[in-house]
Amino acid sequence: MRVIVDAFGGDYAPLEIIRGASLAASEYGIKILLTGKKDEIIKTAEQYRISLGGIDIENAPDVISMSDEPRSILKEHKDSSMAAGLRLLAAGDGDAFVSAGSTGALIMGATFFVKRIRGISRAALAPIMPGTKGPFMLIDSGANVDSRPEMLLQFAQMGSIYMSNIIGGGSKVTVGLANVGTEDNKGGELQRQAFALLKESGLNFVGNIEARDIPFNAADVVVSDGFTGNVILKLTEGVADAIIGNIKDIFMTNAVTKTAALLVKPHFKDFRKKMDASEYGGAPLLGISKPVIKAHGNSKAAAVKHAVRVAADFAAKGVIGQIAAAVKPDDQSQ
Amino acid sequence: MRVIVDAFGGDYAPLEIIRGASLAASEYGIKILLTGKKDEIIKTAEQYRISLGGIDIENAPDVISMSDEPRSILKEHKDSSMAAGLRLLAAGDGDAFVSAGSTGALIMGATFFVKRIRGISRAALAPIMPGTKGPFMLIDSGANVDSRPEMLLQFAQMGSIYMSNIIGGGSKVTVGLANVGTEDNKGGELQRQAFALLKESGLNFVGNIEARDIPFNAADVVVSDGFTGNVILKLTEGVADAIIGNIKDIFMTNAVTKTAALLVKPHFKDFRKKMDASEYGGAPLLGISKPVIKAHGNSKAAAVKHAVRVAADFAAKGVIGQIAAAVKPDDQSQ
Numbered sequence: 001m002r003v004i005v006d007a008f009g010g011d012y013a014p015l016e017i018i019r020g021a022s023l024a025a026s027e028y029g030i031k032i033l034l035t036g037k038k039d040e041i042i043k044t045a046e047q048y049r050i051s052l053g054g055i056d057i058e059n060a061p062d063v064i065s066m067s068d069e070p071r072s073i074l075k076e077h078k079d080s081s082m083a084a085g086l087r088l089l090a091a092g093d094g095d096a097f098v099s100a101g102s103t104g105a106l107i108m109g110a111t112f113f114v115k116r117i118r119g120i121s122r123a124a125l126a127p128i129m130p131g132t133k134g135p136f137m138l139i140d141s142g143a144n145v146d147s148r149p150e151m152l153l154q155f156a157q158m159g160s161i162y163m164s165n166i167i168g169g170g171s172k173v174t175v176g177l178a179n180v181g182t183e184d185n186k187g188g189e190l191q192r193q194a195f196a197l198l199k200e201s202g203l204n205f206v207g208n209i210e211a212r213d214i215p216f217n218a219a220d221v222v223v224s225d226g227f228t229g230n231v232i233l234k235l236t237e238g239v240a241d242a243i244i245g246n247i248k249d250i251f252m253t254n255a256v257t258k259t260a261a262l263l264v265k266p267h268f269k270d271f272r273k274k275m276d277a278s279e280y281g282g283a284p285l286l287g288i289s290k291p292v293i294k295a296h297g298n299s300k301a302a303a304v305k306h307a308v309r310v311a312a313d314f315a316a317k318g319v320i321g322q323i324a325a326a327v328k329p330d331d332q333s334q
Numbered sequence: 335m336r337v338i339v340d341a342f343g344g345d346y347a348p349l350e351i352i353r354g355a356s357l358a359a360s361e362y363g364i365k366i367l368l369t370g371k372k373d374e375i376i377k378t379a380e381q382y383r384i385s386l387g388g389i390d391i392e393n394a395p396d397v398i399s400m401s402d403e404p405r406s407i408l409k410e411h412k413d414s415s416m417a418a419g420l421r422l423l424a425a426g427d428g429d430a431f432v433s434a435g436s437t438g439a440l441i442m443g444a445t446f447f448v449k450r451i452r453g454i455s456r457a458a459l460a461p462i463m464p465g466t467k468g469p470f471m472l473i474d475s476g477a478n479v480d481s482r483p484e485m486l487l488q489f490a491q492m493g494s495i496y497m498s499n500i501i502g503g504g505s506k507v508t509v510g511l512a513n514v515g516t517e518d519n520k521g522g523e524l525q526r527q528a529f530a531l532l533k534e535s536g537l538n539f540v541g542n543i544e545a546r547d548i549p550f551n552a553a554d555v556v557v558s559d560g561f562t563g564n565v566i567l568k569l570t571e572g573v574a575d576a577i578i579g580n581i582k583d584i585f586m587t588n589a590v591t592k593t594a595a596l597l598v599k600p601h602f603k604d605f606r607k608k609m610d611a612s613e614y615g616g617a618p619l620l621g622i623s624k625p626v627i628k629a630h631g632n633s634k635a636a637a638v639k640h641a642v643r644v645a646a647d648f649a650a651k652g653v654i655g656q657i658a659a660a661v662k663p664d665d666q667s668q
Contacts, residue, residue, distance in 0.1 A: 132576050142514055145522045180476055180564040188479045188561055211565040212572035227522055228565055230514040231545040235566060238546035239573040242466050246608075247581065250601040257601060263594035267584040274580075 003311045004094035007036035008063045008081040009101025011298050014041060017100065018050055020304020025054035027305065030312050033094050035060045036081035058093075060084035066297070070104030074112055082106060086113040089290050096291035096311035098282070100299040107143050110288045117320060119327040122147070123287035124155045124226070125294060127233060128167060128280035131217035135280050137163050138214075138222045142230035143285070149193035152177070152223050153201060157326050158286040159221035160203050165317040166310060167280060169220050176209035176219025178228055183208065190225060198223070240275065278303035281310025286323070291315045337645045338428035341370035342397045342415040343435025345632050348375060351434065352384055354638020359388035361639065364646050367428050369394045370415035392427075394418035400631070404438030408446055416440060420447040423624050430625035430645035432616070434633045441477045444622045451654060453661040456481070457621035458489045458560070459628060461567060462501060462614035465551035469614050471497050472548075472556045476564030477619070483527035486511070486557050487535060491660050492620040493555035494537055499651040500644060501614060503554050509535075510543035510553025512562055517542065524559060532557070574609065612637035615644025620657070625649045 005021045007014045014036060021032045022045075031054055034041055038059040045052050064077040073083050082101050086109045089097040097114075099106050103125065111123055124140035139159040140147065156175045164173045177195055179187045184195060186208050198205045209218040214232065224232060251261035273279075282295040282303070291314035295307040339355045341348045348370060355366045356379075365388055368375055372393035379386050398411040407417050416435050420443045423431040431448075433440050437459065445457055458474035473493040474481065490509045498507045511529055513521045518529060520542050532539045543552040548566065558566060585595035607613075616629040616637070625648035629641040 132579065145514065178565065180479065180561055180568075211567075211569035212575070214569060215572045215576035227514055228562060231512065231562055231565060232569060233545075234514075235545035235548060235569050236573050238549045239570050240577060241546070242549035243574060243577050243609075245466065246605055250598055250605060253601055256597050260594035260597035263590050263597075264584055267587055267591060271580055271584060275577075 001312050001316060002031040002033055002094045003308050003315075004033045004035060004085045004088050004097045005304070005308060006082045006085045006097070006099035006101055007034040007041055008060075009099040010295065011100075012300055013100065014044055015048065016300045017304050018044055019048070019301035020299070021055060021308060022050045022052065023301055023305040024308035026051065028309055028312070029054070030308055032056070032308065033058055033088065035085040035088065036063070037061060058084060058088060064102055064105050066102050068102065068105065070102065070108040073105040073109040077105070083109055083113070086110055086292075089292070090114045095315035096293065098293045098295055098304070098307045098311050100282075100295040100297055100304065100307075103142070103294055106292065106294055107285060110285055110292045114292065115289050116287050117289050117324050117327065119324070120154055120158070120287040122151050122154075123285055124158065125283050126155075126159055126162065126286050127283035128277055129233070129236065130275050130277050131215055133217040135167055135277065136214075136217055136220050136222060137167070138224065138229055138232055139286065140224060140226040140229045141233040141283065142226045144226035146227075147190065147225035149190060149197055152190070152194040152225065153197040154287070154327060156198055156201065156203055156205070156221060156223045158323050159223065161322045161326060162284055162286060162314075162319055163220050165319050165322070166313055171204075173204060173220045174206045175203045175221045175223060176206050178211065178214065178222050178224040178232065179208035180210070181208065182210055194223070279306050282307045284314060289320060291320065335646050335650060336365040336367055336428045337642050337649075338367045338369060338419045338422050338431045339638070339642060340415045340419045340431070340433035340435055341368040341375055342394075343433040344629065345434075346634055347434065348378055349382065350634045351638050352378055353382070353635035354633070355389060355642060356384045356386065357635055357639040358642035360385065362643055362646070363388070364642055366390070366642065367392055367422065369419040369422065370397070371395060392418060392422060398436055398439050400436050402436065402439065404436065404442040407439040407443040411439070417443055417447070420444055420626075423626070424448045429649040430627065432627045432629055432638070432641045432645050434616075434629040434631055434638065434641075437476070437628055440626065440628055441619060444619055444626045448626065449623050450621050451623050451658050451661065453658070454488055454492070454621040456485050456488070457619055458492065459617050460489075460493055460496065460620050461617035462611055463567070463570065464609050464611050465549055467551040469501055469611065470548075470551055470554050470556060471501070472558065472563055472566055473620065474558060474560040474563045475567040475617065476560045478560035480561075481524065481559035483524060483531055486524070486528040486559065487531040488621070488661060490532055490535065490537055490539070490555060490557045492657050493557065495656045495660060496618055496620060496648075496653055497554050499653050499656070500618075500647055505538075507538060507554045508540045509537045509555045509557060510540050512545065512548065512556050512558040512566065513542035514544070515542065516544055528557070613640050616641045618648060623654060625654065
């Protein structure tokens with residue numbers, strides 16, 4: 001098992017990426033192939049005394065940034081650490097790929113260099129999010145702006161397989177359709193048609209779910225078009241940040257509230273950990289023919305370590321083979 | 335000034351509605367016309383010693399519930415307290431209408447009995463929501479499932495006029511388009527076309543806004559199609575409830591954390607008040623030819639009182655005349 005890691009993607013690259021890769025290599029014994037500027041990787045590792053045991057490096061002279069056009073990964077930035085990693089994955093030089101870099105470029109590059117699974121019409125970004133009762137998946141969270149009902153069905157199939165293999169829940173993994181009400185006929189044309197397909201899918205479909213029930217684990221896999229999913233993902237972050245910011249301000253009001261803060265601090269740490277989805281290893285890019293994981297842009301070493309662990313698990317469990325088998329009937333009918 | 339109030343709409347009807355109406359009558363001197371079962375209103379007022387000074391009652395024998403089909407307000411439930419109130423509003427027996435009942439029925443009934451403003455193609459539900467820096471408006475939050483770009487432009491026009499007159503901000507009221515990124519070309523066809531219209535509108539348009547910035551007052555008026563807006567409204571409630579529930583649990587852990595809770599309690603009260611949008615008087619149903627306010631289904635007396643105050647203000651400020659004037663060019667071109 002070898003996981004390819006983009007050393008130059010993310011807000012804290014390359015230092016925290018190298019640190020996380022090193023932790024994954026030492027703690028889990030996973031072989032790593034780092035892509036990026038080789039000299040800088042070696043220099044950074046020396047400077048911060050990070051072990052490169054179990055880690056190979058493939059030189060890639062360029063970096064694709066958040067402000068670059070996603071399409072530029074195919075041309076202007078084809079020698080970036082991300083593009084290089086994806087090509088190595090396609091060539092079989094590793095079993096999975098992890099990047100904390102530009103989401104748009106990763107989707108574009110993965111689709112072009114690694115290709116989709118046969119029968120899958122669109123790849124989807126599927127972050128694992130924190131709910132009050134544990135993690136759940138949101139699919140698609142923005143890989144696609146426009147979606148058709150059959151795409152939502154495939155998102156549900158892929159999400160169910162990933163969740164049951166990687167996160168837990170086995171055959172009981174539930175699927176819900178994000179909608180404006182719980183009644184069967186809610187939503188627009190897209191939702192009504194997707195509902196009909198999901199009902200006949202053989203998946204553990206619990207029906208339409210309202211946005212207010214999403215954080216309370218209304219379903220293990222929340223299916224949505226990419227536009228709505230992106231709003232759900234980012235608004236969840238925004239509302240959580242706004243409320244937690246307000247609560248921090250309350251605790252900083254005066255000496256009395258600061259004392260209160262000290263009293264509850266250990267419990268808040270547990271809460272923050274529960275809210276932090278990074279231990280679930282970031283977002284798989286489902287529908288691509290090899291395992292690709294998008295780590296959050298703000299990933300530090302621990303998040304990168306978890307992403308590498310999950311990427312290895314994603315490969316080891318044969319999730320992609322299961323997805324390919326699940327969509328095969330559709331493929332044959334084409 | 336007389337405000338018509340649906341005494342039998344909402345989770346705590348009729349008691350809390352009558353209480354709120356009575357408070358509005360006594361505190362603000364606003365005349366009230368309550369609709370609903372007259373005997374029950376009088377009996378409830380007597381039982382709970384609620385003054386009915388300044389309050390008239392129009393008997394309506396029926397109630398439309400949350401589980402009734404919205405369309406039933408036109409036929410099976412045409413004698414409901416909500417339908418009666420809307421017809422009285424249309425007939426000029428009051429200047430504004432407040433209901434905490436079924437949103438769908440209210441939109442249907444208002445559109446049918448009271449009619450839209452000439453030139454407005456769709457009414458929109460526009461709740462006032464709590465942001466970190468103060469209230470903002472979300473329009474449309476679910477009156478329409480499918481929206482066209484020109485409808486979003488009208489939502490922006492109506493929302494700007496309401497906010498500047500009723501909530502504050504004057505001519506500086508900003509408008510943003512809810513989208514999956516801040517760049518000008520983001521989103522699907524609907525968003526790109528709406529963006530072009532908003533840019534040319536003469537409104538104070540700040541461009542596309544990402545969902546994560548919505549709680550931080552990225553715009554005073556957040557414009558959205560009704561499907562996405564409904565998700566934004568309900569997910570904001572859901573995430574806030576989930577986090578606040580978690581924090582309550584932390585404070586209840588043991589004697590130490592309970593002590594901490596006591597120390598910060600007064601500050602949390604301020605925070606809860608800030609988060610509680612009910613003092614902004616609920617959601618105007620914009621585009622209807624007379625002022626209609628949807629109070630939250632869980633409204634208690636204070637929320638009803640605020641809704642009555644805002645409804646009176648909505649009428650007194652001539653908001654509907656301003657909206658009619660703003661959309662007149664479109665009307666003439668038809």
